[in-house]
Amino acid sequence: MGSKFFNKLLLIGGFASLAHAAFSAAHHRTYLRLTEQEWSSLPLDIILQTVISLMIVVYNIIQIVGDFKEIRATVDMQAKTWDTLGNFPSFYTFNHRGRALSPSYKPHDYDD
Template identity: 90%
Template sequence: MDSKLFNKLLLIAGFASLAHAAFSAAHHRTYLRLTEQEWNSLPLDIILQTVISLVIVIYNIIEIVGNFKEIRATVDMQQKTWDTLGNFPSFYSFNHRGRALNPGYTPPE
């Protein structure tokens, strides 16, 4: 079985388990209200299910996303030279009105 597919299935199972833990917590709170008991905290099994599901979800999201980029900008900039540091080809503009405003400009034929 493919690793990415397995991680996606575990992620779905983790989210389902988190939803089940939330439903169980709400159900437990409703049960306490109906029996007029005082609410102190959630049962240990719901807390454990929530924590384990959260760990599974976080781990599988990290595995699915893949490689992270380095936070420090210097890591990406180390391979660039001073000549290419300020080079932004997307800002190049060759057809602009400055040429037509030049007194010695003759349009191409």
């Protein structure tokens, strides 16, 4: 119970730090415009804060969400035969123009 609470606190702190890094980057850009300096890149401390905050957020999200389950397509495919692999019932069409081209076709009279 305490571990999940600690992870949630770290997650909130990571998001706050990420928001602070974004604010710092915008503030640095505004400072460069006001002093009429050319923008080349962000300072190293903002880049490091962004990367570390992102790693903290990702790690704590994984810890809070819980265990991942394995996705295996082979489990579903083991029970199927080769004949049923190409079978797509949603593509079946029963009402098509070929019926009207048949010499034995008699249209239904729907007025009855």
